[in-house]
Amino acid sequence: MEKQKLTVGVDIGGTNTVFGFIKDNGENLFSGSIPTNPNEGADKFIIRVAREIKTRIKDYDEYNLVGIGIAAPSANHFHGTIETPSNLNWGTVNFVTMMKEYFEVPIVITNDSNAAALGEYEYGSGKGLKNFIVITLGTGLGSGIVINGNLLYSEDGLAGEFGHTIVNPGERQCNCGREGCLETYASANGIRRTVFEFLARYNAPSELRNIPFTQMTGEIISDMANKGDSIAIKAFNYTGEILGRALANLAASFVPEAIILFGGLVDSGELLLKPTRKYFEENLLSIHKGKVKLLKSSLGNGLAAVLGASSLITKTLNHSASIEFYASNAFEKK
Amino acid sequence: MEKQKLTVGVDIGGTNTVFGFIKDNGENLFSGSIPTNPNEGADKFIIRVAREIKTRIKDYDEYNLVGIGIAAPSANHFHGTIETPSNLNWGTVNFVTMMKEYFEVPIVITNDSNAAALGEYEYGSGKGLKNFIVITLGTGLGSGIVINGNLLYSEDGLAGEFGHTIVNPGERQCNCGREGCLETYASANGIRRTVFEFLARYNAPSELRNIPFTQMTGEIISDMANKGDSIAIKAFNYTGEILGRALANLAASFVPEAIILFGGLVDSGELLLKPTRKYFEENLLSIHKGKVKLLKSSLGNGLAAVLGASSLITKTLNHSASIEFYASNAFEKK
Secondary structure: OOOEEEEEEEEEOOOEEEEEEEEOOOOEEEEEEEEOOOOOOHHHHHHHHHHHHHHHHHHHOOEEEEEEEEEEOOEEOOOOEEOOOOOOOOOOEOHHHHHOOOOOOOEEEEEHHHHHHHHHHHHOOOOOOOOEEEEEEOOOEEEEEEEOOEEOEOOOOOEOOHHHOEOOOOOOEOOOOOEOEHHHOOOHHHHHHHHHHHHHHOOOOOHHHHOOHHHOOHHHHHHHHHOOOHHHHHHHHHHHHHHHHHHHHHHHHHOOOEEEEEOHHHHHOHHHHHHHHHHHHHHOOHHHOOOOEEEEOOOHHHOHHHHHHHHHHHHHHHOOOOHHHHOOOOOOOO | OOOEEEEEEEEEOOOEEEEEEEEOOOOEEEEEEEEOOOOOOHHHHHHHHHHHHHHHHHHHOOEEEEEEEEEEOOEEOOOOEEOOOOOOOOOOEOHHHHHOOOOOOOEEEEEHHHHHHHHHHHHOOOOOOOOEEEEEEOOOEEEEEEEOOEEOEOOOOOEOOHHHOEOOOOOOEOOOOOEOEHHHOOOHHHHHHHHHHHHHHOOOOOHHHHOOHHHOOHHHHHHHHHOOOHHHHHHHHHHHHHHHHHHHHHHHHHOOOEEEEEOHHHHHOHHHHHHHHHHHHHHOOHHHOOOOEEEEOOOHHHOHHHHHHHHHHHHHHHOOOOHHHHOOOOOOOO
16 A cells, blocks of 8 residues: 655744644644754754654654655745844755755755745635735744735745834844844744843833843743733733734735734733734724734644645645745755 | 727826826827816716816827726725725715716726836836836825736735835824824825924025925925925935835835836935935845845836726736736626
């Protein structure tokens, strides 16, 4: 009997890298995670991730590995590269070529937020939609824009960088070299900066005063907000205000059917969603009010990007998707 | 001998309405203009514009009128309506139906900036481009976005409203009912407001101090700037700063090949273009630098929208364009 097909989806984040073994129908057989350690270099990272995948996949030898789809920040879909990502100290690397030294199967890469958009489109909140935007709130803020059922790429294969919309000119330094970018506010790192700003501005007692910057995480801030910590609650409200306004501005130009929020910071739930929705609705142009939905990713375990990356392989193999969505260089070099 | 085909293109602006008699090949045989008088109501406006077109077209009876394409602010391509445009006190009107009482030919309407984008795509600076944005700087600020060679419409037929990106929350009142929208700064009306703000802030002598608000126009400010008036020059620099920054933010998400500036205020030339280009380049994400061109419309006499509106008819008749670009309800009711 022919073995069932298995695809590996990998989602490289600024903090952790998640991978999943995905069946043809999108079912996730297994998912695991390793720390990205973004300062150690791409070559060492690839050794670790390849070893982990090869070890884990041994348990699934009734399946046939048919390809690997990778989601990464600043990935260039057409060139197979990751290009000076602001949250990884890798510079520009030929990631697909490097991975091909470890695997004999087709490998394709795409921007992490585009992958998340693909995942939502195939299996999640984007199902049945033709025009929507996926916002990834992780270490940074990524955006994947789907128009007429096609992912938006620039001529040179880079995706949009909504996270680098300047919302407060001259304010917070951004890893991109500029100041006041949206992702310096609306992201796990952004809310950490907001907490520190508020610890300086307000006198309210807060357990957050006992935690150094390097150890402050979105999870901690979320936990404290749930316990009623006023600094943490203020930080979520401010993050939602900045994000809601920026999303309303984005909606003014695009008028999508929905904006889908995804990523670690979204796990904080209504803490973030409530103020985001409030400021989004308040700032939406009246002719657009009620027409643009603000949704949370419906894909559990933060697997939207893993599923989307894996679908790059599956759908190309099955010829079941539009060429625009799935055109890739994965099969060129076979 | 069969008569040559002629299409009428109409561009309804907040101040003036321009129309042109356009041959099949895009050649403009005649163009005229009437004041829009936006406070007198759509029904009276239609009587005037229909009379003007019918009078002028008599001189071209060797041609056969095959259709009328209309460009208007807040026009809904799919419904044939103009929906509560902020610069016309018309409310929502079934403009196409109303025009059909005066003309027996197919009539189609689209958002003015989308029409300008079409005009640039067919005959102007957008020729050969697949991803570009046309910004119309008239009484207000409009945007037409072309992605993969298709005009971007929302599900309900409305186009994007980049002019209603909020750039300075809580600041200048906008006709849309909110505050701080881009078009309250970057438009003919916006620079007039800036001039008045600067006349209040600075003590520099200026002939602009002799002109009341209602009589202040973009042309006057442009003339004074060319004569070295420091208030007028400062106003252009500030307009360019706000516009350049906003365009860089838009480019971060879309990464178009070019942004094309069009409309009355662009006639001021380098006065506006120089500071706009400076702040655009300064605020562009480094990975996008040098990849997004900032261009001036190459279509003379401000006819981009007239030509684009007329092409809606021509191209549909000739079946020479993609359905996405030209799908319209113009022929349904024939």
